[in-house]
Amino acid sequence: MTLLYALSVAAIMAAGVYLMMDRNIIRIVLGTALIATGVNLVIFLAGRLGPTAPAIIETGAYTLGEDAANPLPQALVLTAIVIGFALLALAAIVAYEATRALGTVNADEMIAAREEGNPFEPASREGSSARK
Numbered sequence: 719m720t721l722l723y724a725l726s727v728a729a730i731m732a733a734g735v736y737l738m739m740d741r742n743i744i745r746i747v748l749g750t751a752l753i754a755t756g757v758n759l760v761i762f763l764a765g766r767l768g769p770t771a772p773a774i775i776e777t778g779a780y781t782l783g784e785d786a787a788n789p790l791p792q793a794l795v796l797t798a799i800v801i802g803f804a805l806l807a808l809a810a811i812v813a814y815e816a817t818r819a820l821g822t823v824n825a826d827e828m829i830a831a832r833e834e835g836n837p838f839e840p841a842s843r844e845g846s847s848a849r850k
Contacts (some may be wrong), residue, residue: 723763731756741825743813751820754802759797765791 730752737749765788773782773789813823820828 723759723767727756727759727763727785730759741790743817743823743825745826746778746825747806747809747813751806758798758802761791761798787836 734752770787
């Protein structure tokens with residue numbers, strides 16, 4: 719069963735990497751979401767799957783029982799889901815605004831910053847200030 723989980727995570731991560739290698743900005747955002755999902759699954763699977771008791775400390779005890787679920791991976795995954803959703807929302811907004819402003823979803827055609835030149839070269843600074 720562990721092999722099935724590992725293959726599933728590998729397939730999700732491979733699909734994410736494949737989408738991120740495309741030049742379409744929407745596919746890059748979706749690939750990022752798939753990779754975040756794959757990492758969440760890896761963390762979740764590291765915390766053991768199986769029939770375990772809830773992570774509750776009994777009255778009078780100071781630690782969890784031996785058959786209790788590990789709450790740390792669950793807390794990490796919950797936090798990673800929230801952060802991943804915020805990242806996905808921000809990336810989607812940036813991709814939408816870039817697509818709307820530049821009129822293309824192809825990352826190679828988004829060259830508005832390249833036309834301004836290198837800001838670290840003195841010649842390009844003079845040229846950009848002369849245009850204004």
